[in-house]
Amino acid sequence: MKRLLALLxxxxxxxxxxxxxxxxxxxxxKSKWSEVLNQYQRRADLVPNIVASVKGEANFExxxxxxxxxxxxxxxxxxxxxxxxxxPAAFEKFxxxxxxxxxxxxxxxxxxxxxxxxxxxxxxxxxxxxxEGTENRIAVAxxxxxxxxxxxxxxxxxxxxxxxxMVFGYKAKPTFTVQNEAEIARPPTVDFGTK
Numbered sequence: 001m002k003r004l005l006a007l008l009x010x011x012x013x014x015x016x017x018x019x020x021x022x023x024x025x026x027x028x029x030k031s032k033w034s035e036v037l038n039q040y041q042r043r044a045d046l047v048p049n050i051v052a053s054v055k056g057e058a059n060f061e062x063x064x065x066x067x068x069x070x071x072x073x074x075x076x077x078x079x080x081x082x083x084x085x086x087x088p089a090a091f092e093k094f095x096x097x098x099x100x101x102x103x104x105x106x107x108x109x110x111x112x113x114x115x116x117x118x119x120x121x122x123x124x125x126x127x128x129x130x131x132e133g134t135e136n137r138i139a140v141a142x143x144x145x146x147x148x149x150x151x152x153x154x155x156x157x158x159x160x161x162x163x164x165x166m167v168f169g170y171k172a173k174p175t176f177t178v179q180n181e182a183e184i185a186r187p188p189t190v191d192f193g194t195k
Contacts, residue, residue, distance in 0.1 A: 017160065017161065017163075018155055018160070019168065021155050021161065022155060022161070022165065022170045025151055025155055026152065028148045028152070029085060029145065029152050029173055030082045030085070031148075032144045032149075033084075033085050033145055034082065035144065035145070036138070036141045036145050037080045038141070039134060039137045039141045040080070040098060040138065042134050042137070043105075043131070043134045043135070044072055044075060046131055046134060047072045047105070049127055050068075050108070050124075050127045050128075050131060051068060051069060053121065053123050053124045054108070054124065064107055064108050064111050065108070067104045067107070068101075068105060068107075068108050070104075071097075071101040071105075072101055072104075074097045075100065075101040078090075078093060078097055085149075085173050085174065086171070088174045092174070095177070102135075105131065109128065109131075112124070112128075142176050145176070146175050146176055149174075149175045152172075152173055153172045153175075156171065156172050156173075157172065
């Protein structure tokens with residue numbers, strides 16, 4: 001009778017330990033991270049086509065193209081594995097490289113506005129629309145990952161599941177951050193004055 005009562009007590013204690021929740025949420029974050037990587041790869045695959053299209057314009061700024069190519073090379077050189085989300089330093093490095101590619105592509109699009117002949121090029125317009133759609137997909141995938149990490153981290157930090165996390169080595173996962181937080185925190189200056 002004592003054994004049955006002890007077994008029942010242990011079984012009841014284990015139902016609230018959160019082990020299965022850790023497994024479910026860990027797999028969910030890995031799945032969401034894979035979608036983020038998928039969208040980043042889609043963007044990286046578009047870059048050579050955009051660069052080739054832009055290179056067709058003889059007088060386009062070569063420095064801008066070079067920076068885009070270098071940023072893509074750096075972003076794709078980082079081995080993006082599911083384990084990356086468990087290493088905050090590697091995650092930060094990956095995030096920084098992707099941010100540099102985003103910035104380089106943004107500068108490319110701004111400079112491209114100054115070239116009417118390029119704007120008239122149907123291939124460039126199609127690639128630009130595809131890139132904009134990809135950037136939106138990246139934002140959606142990152143948001144889904146952020147929400148998944150939030151659920152996981154709440155489980156990892158809440159009592160009593162944090163005890164299970166400590167026993168089995170489940171630590172909080174890093175989430176996406178903004179690289180230029182201080183810069184974007186300042187309100188924009190709006191000037192409707194005439195020049």
